[in-house]
Amino acid sequence: MRRIAVLAGPVFAAGVAMLAATGMAAADKLEDLKAQGFARVAIANEPPYTAVAADGKVSGAAPDVAREVFKRLGVPDIVASISEYGAMIPGIQAHRFDAITAGLFMKPERCSAVAYSEPILCDAEAFLVKKGNPKGFKSYEDIAKDTTATVGAPGGGTEEKLALNAGVPRERVIVVPDGQSGLKMLQDGRIDVYSLPVLSLNDLKKKSGDETIEVVAPVVGAPVYCDGTAFNKNDTALRDAYDAELAKMKQSGEFAKLIEPYGFSAAAAMSTSRDKLCAAQ
Numbered sequence: 001m002r003r004i005a006v007l008a009g010p011v012f013a014a015g016v017a018m019l020a021a022t023g024m025a026a027a028d029k030l031e032d033l034k035a036q037g038f039a040r041v042a043i044a045n046e047p048p049y050t051a052v053a054a055d056g057k058v059s060g061a062a063p064d065v066a067r068e069v070f071k072r073l074g075v076p077d078i079v080a081s082i083s084e085y086g087a088m089i090p091g092i093q094a095h096r097f098d099a100i101t102a103g104l105f106m107k108p109e110r111c112s113a114v115a116y117s118e119p120i121l122c123d124a125e126a127f128l129v130k131k132g133n134p135k136g137f138k139s140y141e142d143i144a145k146d147t148t149a150t151v152g153a154p155g156g157g158t159e160e161k162l163a164l165n166a167g168v169p170r171e172r173v174i175v176v177p178d179g180q181s182g183l184k185m186l187q188d189g190r191i192d193v194y195s196l197p198v199l200s201l202n203d204l205k206k207k208s209g210d211e212t213i214e215v216v217a218p219v220v221g222a223p224v225y226c227d228g229t230a231f232n233k234n235d236t237a238l239r240d241a242y243d244a245e246l247a248k249m250k251q252s253g254e255f256a257k258l259i260e261p262y263g264f265s266a267a268a269a270m271s272t273s274r275d276k277l278c279a280a281q
């Protein structure tokens with residue numbers, strides 16, 4: 001009986017009020033965004049996932065999908081901020097963004113930190129190396145075994161984690177802020193490999209026009225990942241509304257029309273699910 005008395009006391013009432021407030025705030029998040037007139041999204045500027053043109057125009061498969069879904073939800077536009085991958089989740093948790101639309105791959109540790117939509121962009125991992133792949137790198141383990149080899153990867157990104165987990169010592173995993181920096185570091189011989197998803201490196205190599213480098217893909221032993229749009233953990237009502245519109249676009253073929261010109265496969269995203277991708281391996 002005593003336990004019930006404690007539960008019914010002022011502490012319990014405050015807890016209920018807080019939960020209600022959180023719940024109500026989350027449910028009103030979509031209304032807030034409609035009133036705001038835009039959703040603040042985090043991107044990385046890594047084509048074809050995300051791109052910012054010289055005039056500031058934001059494109060890329062992830063923002064294009066988000067812009068269309070938000071429009072259908074009554075939020076007219078998106079406003080993007082460029083962020084390092086490793087800063088995106090802390091940013092959404094601190095409410096600096098309303099959504100992450102950057103190709104942030106779903107992995108169990110991320111799934112516990114944010115509320116992901118259903119899958120959107122899927123891709124394998126790749127290496128950018130000197131022409132002929134002189135050190136014969138096919139996996140992150142190969143890089144680990146070569147005691148002088150260095151690999152560049154985004155800070156807080158999947159490729160950094162894969163290299164470290166494969167046994168590449170911290171001092172040989174070089175944090176690279178963006179694609180152009182990674183390309184230059186490889187060309188100058190400051191890193192032996194630059195690792196990003198396949199479509200990102202194909203885009204970078206093609207635009208570089210440099211025939212002294214090549215893409216090795218897929219990285220042996222690395223999974224195919226898929227991203228989703230990521231929301232604050234408390235914004236599940238917004239995430240669910242987003243998923244409902246995304247599902248309609250997948251069914252109508254509009255989803256494929258948006259992402260396939262960028263090289264992504266709609267079938268790949270539709271063949272899996274958030275539950276599968278977030279399940280601990």
Ligand code: 6CS
Binds near residue numbers: 085
């Ligand atoms: O989700 C990630 O961590 C990775 N996603 C992309 C699209 N590029 C690199 C990054 O490490």
